[in-house]
Amino acid sequence: MELKFSKKFKITQSKSSNKQNNVVLLKSDLKYNVKKVLRSSPEYSPGSPWNYLVAFMLFFGLFAILLWQLSALQITNGEEMLAKSENNQVRVESIPAYRGVMFDRNGTKLVENVASVGLYIMIDKYIEDGEVNNTLLEEISNTLGGILGTHWKNISDDKKTEYASILERVIAIHGESPYFTDILIASDLSNDEVIQIKASSEKLLGIYIDDGSKRSYPYKNILSAILGYTGDVTAEDLDSIDYLNSTDVVGRTGLEREYDEQLAGEDGKVAWEVDALGKKISEEGLTLSEPVSGKNLYLTLDMDMQKKLYQALQSGTKNSKATGGAGIIEDVNSGEIISMVTYPSYDNNLFIGGISIKDYTKLLNDKTNPLMDRAIAAQVPAGSTFKTMVATAALDAGAITKYTQYTSYAGYKFSNGALFQEYHNHSYGTLNVVGALTVSSNIYFCELIRHWDMNSLVPYLDKFGIGRVTGIDIPGEMAGRVPSPANKMLLANSTSPWLEPVWYPEGDSCNSVIGQGIGLVTPIQMSNWVAAIANEGTLYKPHIAKYFEDENKNRVDIPIEILQNNIAKAEAFNIAKEGMWSAVNGNGASISSLANLGVVVAAKTGTAEFGTVDSKGNYEHTHAWVTGFFPYDKPKYSFSIFLEDGGESLNAVRIMREMITWMVKEGKI
Structure with missing residues (x-):
């Protein structure tokens, strides 16, 4: 019978107060080995005298070996092992x-x-x-x-x-x-x-x-x-x-x-x-x-589209002399982000191993703020893109129908003497809601809200996700702000003491429905609410992570989440979508440069005023926006392009025109 010995090793920590970190290395379990050898013997049977004889012989043999090893440790190698025991550890x-x-x-x-x-x-x-x-x-x-x-x-x-x-x-x-x-x-x-x-x-x-x-x-x-x-x-x-x-x-x-x-x-x-x-x-x-x-x-991003959108935004920002910008393309039927860029940005390799003080100071002091992700954190007025939500809400609430008409003048004065105008003082005549979206009439939407009520609009804005984060899976998202009487009062009583707490049904309401005033949105909120218009009522949680895969190729999908269902009736969405289609493809279209690109696009622009006012009462700075979806008949993608201090909305439109043209050419639609 061949005897095979094995050892079970255990590592424990010494509790000695002055040598707290010393470690006892090995402990042999003789009993375990004796039982293992006995049971491996062909003569083994429970209760047999043979078992006791073999056990005695094994124990005696192991004990003799142990005594010999102890003797070697204590006598032959005593000084060497003493040094190891005092100085070595695990x-x-x-x-x-x-x-x-x-x-x-x-x-x-x-x-x-x-x-x-x-x-x-x-x-x-x-x-x-x-x-x-x-x-x-x-x-x-x-x-x-x-x-x-x-x-x-x-x-x-x-x-x-x-x-x-x-x-x-x-x-x-x-x-x-x-x-x-x-x-x-x-x-x-x-x-x-x-x-x-x-x-x-x-x-x-x-x-x-x-x-x-x-x-x-x-x-x-x-x-x-x-x-x-x-x-x-x-x-x-x-x-x-x-x-x-x-x-x-x-x-x-x-x-x-x-x-x-x-x-x-x-x-x-x-x-x-x-x-x-x-x-x-x-x-x-x-x-x-x-x-x-x-x-x-694995992400929802298409890297080819990501690179192209970044290049287009970079060029558009420089050409318009904007201070920065963002662009997003989103799947309207799932909330998947296909492309999302912010410009300017930074090289994240700088932070590997610790960024130098010089490089970090340079990033912090850069006036263009490259560390800010404008796609999810830029909170600015939406301009006339806001009208897409207002039209949908008013149609759903019955405040207007497709055939409700108001007359557009170049401008008129409110009862307090304030002047409210069409952009560039144009006069468009009598319009319905589709026509108002086509030419982006400020007067039409001002008349709409004067005959309706701002407090009735606010719940719809909440359903579209305004004033709360979308929950996109990137830290740092901002919530924006709903333009409401309650929020104006909060601002006036806290961060903006120069602001009157009173809500004026004419001035405040009219400014709000055309995307001016105290309302703030982010580019991700915009692409998301337009996606909900395109799919007729479902607000998805936007996301960039698609699925995980372990080393054995097991896949775990990240579930699609719905933030809001049934925002409005299908008829309301269809009329709003028709207005966005007409803004690109109809008579008098304000965004005709997005027509005839090989795919039918529906869109809405926005020019959001901010900063100081000149001697003529005009704001000296504007943000440029364009948002929309395509293909029109079977919507697949929504988009939003934002240029910070980027001038007129046409500057943002040029970026999206370049992007859609490339997507058609590359078969990305």
Whole structure:
């Protein structure tokens, strides 16, 4: 009978007060091995005398071996083993999980993981009796300061107390953990930095370098507002996010933040025998758990369309001398975002490994505000695009019918003497609602609301999503503001003391229904409400994440969510849609440049005034808008284009004309 021996290893933590972090390595379970060998014997049967004889022989043999090993440890190798027992310990390190990457809807990779070298600190080397030794930490900081330059400045300038706080919090969080915790203090080291750190290793107690990975964003500015970026974990992260380790990175903005837990995966653990300085003395570690890769994320975006829209918006912004802009194309039947851009933007690769103070200051001081995602956070008046919602609501409520007519004059005075005009002082004569949308008549919608009631319109605006976030899966969205008597009073009593709290049925109501006054919207709200008009009554939650896929190719779809159903009757939507069609394709169309592009487009423009008023009573600045949907007969996409301080709406129309022409040519419709 051949005897085979095995060992079960257990790692435990010493409770000694002055050697709190020492680790007892191995414990052999002799009883387990005796039973295993007995049961493997062909002569084995329960209760047989043979069993007792074999058990005695096995136990005696194992006991003799154990005595011999103890003798060798205590006598032959006594001094050597004593030194090891006092100076060696076991460290448990994380095996970083592969962070999931992101793809567009067609499988184009949008994010990559590339090799990177990180610098880590063993926190137990700076703890005495459970307290952080700030003096030692200061010495290490000074030594590394001359080597790491920008890296260390980003991490330690004015933050030495924060590092102590990190250590203390990690101790508290992992106080019951049977392993030590290290902290990533710098990432993406250069070759020169690695060489200098290794040369100074004798001065750097508990500091080590290890290979890892970092994010790389090949599309830079085109996707930075959507993808976001990752950063090294902080003390606050460890306090608030359960799944993080102190050596992890964490999503800071964009989808990296929104879906951080799914992308991050789960780190594995490996145990190493190390000397008192923390250097490994064994060639192989003991794997305690394998890492679980993060899930890959597939997006609703079409990267070809994303690149084209960014290029068109960039050109349109520069040509119109706008300060910035945004553009969105959305699937009207699901809320999927096919393309969403903001301009100007920033290169999110700057933040990998810590952005330099110089680069960050430059971004913060840039007057064009490249860190702002205008697609979801620009809150501005909607201009005449607002009329699409007002027309739908009034038709549904019965305030007007398709045949209700009002006469358009160049302008007229309210009872308080204020002048209300058509844009450029045009006079359009007698109009119904379709005609009013065609030529974008201010007077028609002013007459509409004077014969109706602003408080009756407000609930419809809420149904269309005005004054609340859409819930798109990117952090940082703003809610805009509903133009209502209640909100005017709130503004007057708080942030805008110069504003009269009284709502004037003529001036305030007329300004509001043409997208001026106190009402504010975002580009994502606009594309979403127009999508609801196109699909005749369903307001979807816009989203960019489509589905997750794990390493075994198992797919988990992200469900489509509906924010509002049955906003209005189908007839109301059909009439509003007809007006938007006529604005592009009808007689006297105000947006005829979107006609005859190979697909039938329905749209509405807006020129939203803001800023100071000149001597003639005209605003000196305007935002340019265009919104709509296509194809008209079977709507598939809605869109909104916004140019901040971009002049007349025709500047926004040019961008969308270029985009639709390209989409038709490339077969994207």
